[in-house]
Structures are given as C-alpha cells and as structure tokens.
Amino acid sequence: MPKYFTLIFIFLLINTAHVVAQHQEIHTTPHLWKGKKSVAEDSSSLLFAFKHGKVHGNLRYFFMATENQGHLTDAYAHAAGGGLFYETASFKGFQMGVGGYFIYNIGSSNMAKIDPYTQTASRYETSLFDLEDLTNKNDLDRLEELYLKYNFKKSHITAGKQLINTPFINLQDGRMRPTEVGGLYGEIFPGKKNKLEGGYLYEISPRGTVDWYGIGESIGIYPNGVNTNGVKGNYKGNIESKGIYLLGYTHQLPQNHSIKFWNVFVENVFNTSMIQWDWKKNEWVAGLQYTHQQAVNQGGNEDPSKTYFSPDQKSRVISAKLGYEHSHWKTSLNYTRITAEGRYLMPREWGRDPFYTFMPRERNEGFGDLHAMVGKVLYTFPDFPLKANVSYGYFQLPDVKNYALNKYGLPSYTQLNVDLTYEFINFLEGLEIQALYVHKSNQGETYQNEKYIINKVNMSNYNLIMNFHF
Incomplete structure (x- = not known):
C-alpha cells in the first residue's frame, strides 16, 4: 500500500482542488479557534460575564504518509479529533478561558514498528499522537487552555495554560494539536508604534504529547541526536531548569521600517537573543535577522554526557530576505547562514525555526x-x-x-514543498482543506549507511488535512 501514496495523493489533490495553510507564521496571533475574540461587554454581574461568554469548536481529520527510498519502511496515519473552547465575557477587565481536545488513531501503520535496516521508527506520523507512548490509540486527550486574562486598553496579561506565538516558542507547523505553554504572559502597547511582550513560563505541553512537563523535563521528549563527540544524546530527564523568561519589543520606524528585539533566557541552560529588521516599499520587501546563543552555567547538567547546550560552543545565525509582492503574487529569495562556531540549538519540543528559510517538515x-x-x-x-x-x-x-556541527546526522539536501489551501464559504462555511506535498533529495555523503537516509532524504511526505470550525 505505501508505494501507491504518490498516485493516491495526486488523486486527492485533483478531487478536492480546494484547500488554509496548516502552519502559522510566527509573530501572528494564534487562530486555532476561529472567531476567538475578546468580548466587549463588561457588567457588574459575574453571572452576566459567564452567560455572555463564547463557545468555539473544532473537528479535525489528518492523513499523513511518508514514502522512503527502496526497501526502507514507509508509514501512514489517519487521525481524527475534536475540541471545545469557552471564554467568558469581560468582567471588570477580566476573562477566563478553558479548552480541551481529544484525538483518535482511526487507522494507521504500527507507530512502534522499527525499521529492520536502520533500527529507527517513523519520524513524522508519530507526532500526530503520543510520542511518549507510541501504542496509545485512544487515550489522547489534553486540557489545553485554562487561564485568567486581564485586559486594559489594547493590552492584556494572561496567567495559566495558553497559546503563544513567538520566534522561538510557538505553535509549530501543525500535526493534530500545537505546542501549549503554562505561565504568565502579556502583550502591552505603549503607543501606536510600540509593542512590548514577554513573561515567565514554567511548563510546556509539546506538540505530539498529551501531558504537561516542567521546562527541564520537556527538553528531550523529541529525539536527542548525538553529543558533540558523536555519542548518542542523553539529556532526556537530565536537564534542570526553573523556567523560561521571554522579552520581545517591536517598534515601527518611519517609511515602513520595523525592528524587533527578542531574548529567551532558559534558567541554567542557555540564552538566545535576536534582532530583526523588516522593510517594505511599494511592491518590494526585505528583512534581516541576527541571532546569538550561548550556554548558561553548564548547559543544563554538570555532566557533559547529559547536558543540552555544551558550554564549549556558541552559535550565530544570519538570515536575510528579499521579495517582490504584487497583486495576487508574493515571491521571495531567502538565505540563512549558521556559523561554524557551534550548533544552533532550540528544543524542538518548543517550536519551529524563526528564520526566513524555514520550510515545513524540516528545520535548521x-x-x-x-x-x-x-x-x-x-x-x-x-x-x-x-x-x-x-x-x-x-x-x-x-x-x-x-x-560537533551535525546533531541529527542529516546530509545536505534539496527540498520541494507544494501547498494548496482553501477555506469554504456559504453552505460549507467553517470547512477548511489543505494538501501539502514535500519531497527531499540527498545532496551529501551518506557512507552507504541508510540511517542517514530514512525519513531524512530521498523521501516524500504527503498530508491531507480537513478542519471544521464552529
């Protein structure tokens, strides 16, 4: 069956021919619950706030399949689920929100199956369900949001389990459900041209899991790769951290310029700083990023074999964009350079790369x-x-x-993404369909070892996603 994925996927593309991008750009407001907005009413009655709250729902189906080279093991998955979210109306500036979601594995290849040639499991399909228990097909439910929010002017501060979308900690390109965070987070607008945001996070529920984890505990749920000396990574369950401190500032400059500053301090592990400049004039757009990282203390653990961020390394990243946007077209050429001083590291459990060269289904x-x-x-x-x-x-x-510079044993590669998205109106309003095709081809030396190929290069990944929002 897996070898027919290409024909099946082309058939689905032709016959749906209607397809919203399933991943979301960072720096934008999370929109998993369509129509989720703060309610303007504010009464002296707490009962009024609860009775005039809003309920939103979502039903979701996700088909994913990966076709590997030759005799290497393929995989496919069918996932379905749904959830509800409720947010009260405003009461003296305060709102409460609560939401949860359930997922079912409704017909998939064996997520725990190990490829006999490379001793590896499925890479992409497993994160539709529960990475901590690959045999779990039914008990896939999660309390996702439970917060108290205070609104003042156009600003707000939120405490509890919530969604945030920042350069380094974000929703990620989707599977069934995104990465969620727990903590205190606010967005403040001191003037029309300034935005200040940030907070303190003490827990995270990564994409592809059903539980909540402390900050140190969350690092390592995804594959650990290898240490800088080539020994298999061993930091899962061995990282100590009291939390994450985030601070971001955006300022709108004259003549369509803007500048962003971001800093992410992970107590006892590492610090990451970024500055980003964006510009638009008529149909032309441009952008430039600079990111710097270094370890804090011993990078999470005094034992070098169990630490996350080696104190002997640091990283610098430069990313640039030049584009032309006119009428119905948006085009861009993008470049990213990570220097040879060390690996760029950011727990994959927390979000995807912020660089202009980001493409869904792979990271730098x-x-x-x-x-x-x-x-x-x-x-x-x-x-x-x-x-x-x-x-x-x-x-x-x-x-x-x-x-020392290649944590996951990934060779050089080329990648092609084709993404069709459609959002229905009228009778089928609320329904969205997306089809995403990804192909990656090897461009590097693999030493005739197929562990550097399976689920990495010379492969295709197929996705068909349907959402109904109500």
Whole structure:
C-alpha cells in the first residue's frame, strides 16, 4: 500500500482542488479557534460575564504518509479529533478561558514498528499522537487552555495554560494539536508604534504529547541526536531548569521600517537573543535577522554526557530576505547562514525555526556551518479563495560524521514543498482543506549507511488535512 501514496495523493489533490495553510507564521496571533475574540461587554454581574461568554469548536481529520527510498519502511496515519473552547465575557477587565481536545488513531501503520535496516521508527506520523507512548490509540486527550486574562486598553496579561506565538516558542507547523505553554504572559502597547511582550513560563505541553512537563523535563521528549563527540544524546530527564523568561519589543520606524528585539533566557541552560529588521516599499520587501546563543552555567547538567547546550560552543545565525509582492503574487529569495562556531540549538519540543528559510517538515535546528537558500512563491487566485504556495530550497550541511556541527546526522539536501489551501464559504462555511506535498533529495555523503537516509532524504511526505470550525 505505501508505494501507491504518490498516485493516491495526486488523486486527492485533483478531487478536492480546494484547500488554509496548516502552519502559522510566527509573530501572528494564534487562530486555532476561529472567531476567538475578546468580548466587549463588561457588567457588574459575574453571572452576566459567564452567560455572555463564547463557545468555539473544532473537528479535525489528518492523513499523513511518508514514502522512503527502496526497501526502507514507509508509514501512514489517519487521525481524527475534536475540541471545545469557552471564554467568558469581560468582567471588570477580566476573562477566563478553558479548552480541551481529544484525538483518535482511526487507522494507521504500527507507530512502534522499527525499521529492520536502520533500527529507527517513523519520524513524522508519530507526532500526530503520543510520542511518549507510541501504542496509545485512544487515550489522547489534553486540557489545553485554562487561564485568567486581564485586559486594559489594547493590552492584556494572561496567567495559566495558553497559546503563544513567538520566534522561538510557538505553535509549530501543525500535526493534530500545537505546542501549549503554562505561565504568565502579556502583550502591552505603549503607543501606536510600540509593542512590548514577554513573561515567565514554567511548563510546556509539546506538540505530539498529551501531558504537561516542567521546562527541564520537556527538553528531550523529541529525539536527542548525538553529543558533540558523536555519542548518542542523553539529556532526556537530565536537564534542570526553573523556567523560561521571554522579552520581545517591536517598534515601527518611519517609511515602513520595523525592528524587533527578542531574548529567551532558559534558567541554567542557555540564552538566545535576536534582532530583526523588516522593510517594505511599494511592491518590494526585505528583512534581516541576527541571532546569538550561548550556554548558561553548564548547559543544563554538570555532566557533559547529559547536558543540552555544551558550554564549549556558541552559535550565530544570519538570515536575510528579499521579495517582490504584487497583486495576487508574493515571491521571495531567502538565505540563512549558521556559523561554524557551534550548533544552533532550540528544543524542538518548543517550536519551529524563526528564520526566513524555514520550510515545513524540516528545520535548521541542531546544525552549525550551514548555508540555506530558499525561493518561495505564493499565488492567491482572484476568483475564489484558493492559494497555491510553492517553495524550493538547497541546504548545505556539515558532513554527517562532523558530530560537533551535525546533531541529527542529516546530509545536505534539496527540498520541494507544494501547498494548496482553501477555506469554504456559504453552505460549507467553517470547512477548511489543505494538501501539502514535500519531497527531499540527498545532496551529501551518506557512507552507504541508510540511517542517514530514512525519513531524512530521498523521501516524500504527503498530508491531507480537513478542519471544521464552529
């Protein structure tokens, strides 16, 4: 069956021909619950606030399949689920929100199956369900949001379990459910041209899990790769951290310029700082990022074999964009350089890369001495709400045996993404369908070892996602 994925996927593309992008750009408000808005009413009665609250729901179906090279094991998954979210109306500026979600594995290949040639399991499909228990098909429910929010002017501060979308901690490109965080987080607007945001996080529920974890505990749920000396990573359950402190500032400059500053301090583990400049004039757009990282103390553990961020390394990342946007077209050329001073590290459990070269289904996290070049084209059809998004990239990575700069044993590769998205109106309003095709081709040395190939290169990944929001 897996070898027919290509034909099946093309058939689905043709026969749906209607497809919203399933991943969300960072720096934007999370919109998992369509229509989720703060309610303007404010009464002296607490009962009034509860009775005039809003309920939102979502039903979701996700088909994913991965077709690997030759005799290497393929995988496929069918997932379905639903959830409800409730938020009260405003009461003296305060609102309460609560939401949860359930997921079922309704027909998939064996998520715990190990490929006999490489001793590895499925990479992509497993995160639709529970990475901590690959045999779990039914008990896949999670309390996702439970918060108290205080609104003042156009600003707000939220305490509890919530969604945030920042450069380094974000929803991620979707599976069934996103990464959620617990803590205190606020967005404040001191003037029309300034935005200040940040807070303190003490727990995280990563995408592909059903539980909540302390900050140190959350690092390592995803594969650990190898240490800088080539020994298998061993930091899962061995990282100590009291929490994450985030601070972001955005300022709108004259003539369509903007500048962003971000800092993420992970107590006892590492610190990451970023500055980003964006510009737009007529149809032209441009952007430039600079990111710097270094370890804090011993990077999470005094034992070098169990630490997350080696204190002997640091990383610098430069990312740039130049684009042209006109009428129904958006195009861009993008470049990212990670220097050879060390690996760029950010727990994959927390979010995806903020770089301009990001493409769904792969990341630049875990690598140093990297060059990435990506072209992107987005076309919005004028007569109906169909979008076609095509991107192609070349990623030059260090040799797979250069363990100090290649954490996950990924060779250089090219990647093609084709993404069709559609949001229905009228009778089928609330229904969204997306089809995403990804192909990655090897461009590096693999030393005739298929562990550097399976689920990494010479593979295709197929996705069909349907959402109904109400």
